[in-house]
Amino acid sequence: MFKQIALILNLLLLCCSHLVAAKTLVRVGVYDFPPYVQVNGEQLSGFTSQLLAALNQAQQQYHFTPVLTTAMRRHQDFQQGLFDALFFEDADWGWNQRNIALQQSAPFASDEEVFIALLSHAQSQHWFNDLSGKTIAGILGYHYHLANYQTAPELLANQYQLVSVTDHDISIELVIKQRVDLAIVTRSFLFQYLNRRPQYRKILIISERVDQRYQHQILLHPKHPLPINTLHQWVYELLQKPEFNRIFSEYGLQLIPYLAEEG
Structure with missing residues (x-):
């Protein structure tokens, strides 16, 4: 009986691993930036973690996973290919100044x-x-x-x-x-x-x-297969949902209207 249960569990784990493997990975760099990202040892929480979980539930093509970096190290880590994207970032925070090649979304929050x-x-x-x-x-x-x-x-x-x-x-x-x-x-x-x-x-x-005053963007590696406009649209649609609207109100954030013609 126990062998049969173990076999079923192993098969389920194998199926799940294949499902994740079939998705294209999007590694999202995160650093301590509350309330967006809060780092406590190896534990991550905050707005970005909730958004990544919602993105994984909303579509089946890509799997979003956080990769820990630091505010000082994030530009170097991105250039070294340690992660693919950042959320709630601004291209003027050292990215444009370093002439780092990237895709940037239209602003979605201020x-x-x-x-x-x-x-x-x-x-x-x-x-x-x-x-x-x-x-x-x-x-x-x-x-x-x-x-x-x-x-x-x-x-x-x-x-x-x-x-x-x-x-x-x-x-x-x-x-x-x-x-x-x-x-x-x-x-x-x-x-x-x-x-x-x-x-x-x-x-x-x-x-x-x-x-x-800054306008939050998504930054994405220029060679990543996920279109930046598609990701922006997904994020914007999620942020309009009641659970995220409530968080925006709680923290005094403003959602910037999405311009459909940009995509």
């Missing part, structure tokens, strides 16, 4: 980066007008407009007094603990953080000044 400080320290929006002499926390490998999209930690520290950290929570906690004057944070992450820690809403001031 987000922005703002500054935060202690209300007792900043007191008003005017405080954010001049950042000279103020220490700033930012994320290692991120491209900030105020720093001309440079990412070298020493340059950022010397020219912009920007302290590079690797944890998004820590960038905010450095402000709360008065280790830095302010931090640059992605607005969608700030929504998520303050939903988890509402007690900080009263002590932080969020700038009306925006460091950069």
Whole structure:
């Protein structure tokens, strides 16, 4: 009896492996970028993970799987062929500057980066007008407009007094603990953080000044067989579903209308 069950299970596993093997693989690079990607050791969560799972359920031609990289290493890893695509990316984040060959989708979602400080320290929006002499926390490998999209930690520290950290929570906690004057944070992450820690809403001031507004794209290897316009359309259709619409609303994200004529 047990041998028969084991044989059936082995056959099922073999069938499943053949089904996956028959699909074209799309390796999606992911790095810590909450709420889109959250990395906890080897565990991944966040918006991108949900979107990849939905893509795998929505069609049978391609299998989407995440490949872990870092913000600093992602350009090199892409060029070395370690993954095929990135979601919620912007071609201006070092890709165009390095002249890296890739396909890029039309924008499908928008987000922005703002500054935060202690209300007792900043007191008003005017405080954010001049950042000279103020220490700033930012994320290692991120491209900030105020720093001309440079990412070298020493340059950022010397020219912009920007302290590079690797944890998004820590960038905010450095402000709360008065280790830095302010931090640059992605607005969608700030929504998520303050939903988890509402007690900080009263002590932080969020700038009306925006460091950069960006429009999220999908970046895809130029030789990958999946048409970039097809992938863009699939993603856009999924993002209109109620479960993703709810997440967009929760994080203050905006869906950019899909232009049908582009495909």
